[in-house]
Ligand code: SF4
């Protein structure tokens with residue numbers, strides 16, 4: 574058991590994790606994007622499933638669920654990436670109190686039914702404007718160099734977009750702290766893109782695609798994402 578680095582009580586609303594997983598089980602694109610990026614990873618597995626590149630975060634409620642129904646997951650120790658073991662304390666300090674960092678058995682032993690929400694939503698997070706609206710999907714920009722999806726945003730399916738929005742509409746309706754955590758991530762993205770004088774690609778909840786000014790948050794509708802991703 575990994576020591577809990579957050580001694581203060583954390584508000585955790587009850588979540589029916591199985592129901593959330595079943596409702597958000599839609600592939601991101603109409604092709605298996607793992608097949609597109611894995612050949613570019615020396616480890617031969619998708620980058621987002623490679624513990625040397627990404628440590629999956631889980632809601633504590635997810636850990637409570639998966640730890641009782643599957644041996645797919647264990648709490649991240651920091652030594653799973655043999656090439657580059659790290660002190661787990663360093664990353665845990667940056668992890669919100671309502672999350673756990675986990676590691677799975679690896680891509681060859683993935684069990685789709687027990688993927689975390691963070692597996693299902695990758696590479697996207699819910700984008701929240703400065704004036705407090707969840708308008709759609711933005712990507713985790715620090716994965717721009719590795720993730721094929723980020724370079725092919727127009728391949729994201731409408732079904733995935735709908736399932737993503739429905740999942741977070743529900744979570745935000747009962748969990749203000751999680752909404753605020755993503756509001757902070759969105760603000761960080763605005764700062765990052767503003768410093769580079771670039772607009773933020775948004776897969777809007779209305780089904781259309783836009784570029785968003787990080788300064789004014791004005792949206793410009795586009796037919797295709799043509800510029801290279803920022804990251
Ligand atoms: S989401 Fe991105 S990193 Fe993950 S498998 Fe698909 S292309 Fe690869």
Ligand code: SF4
Nearest residue numbers: 622677679680683692
């Ligand atoms: S559970 Fe599956 S999708 Fe999630 S990180 Fe592990 S291999 Fe990837």
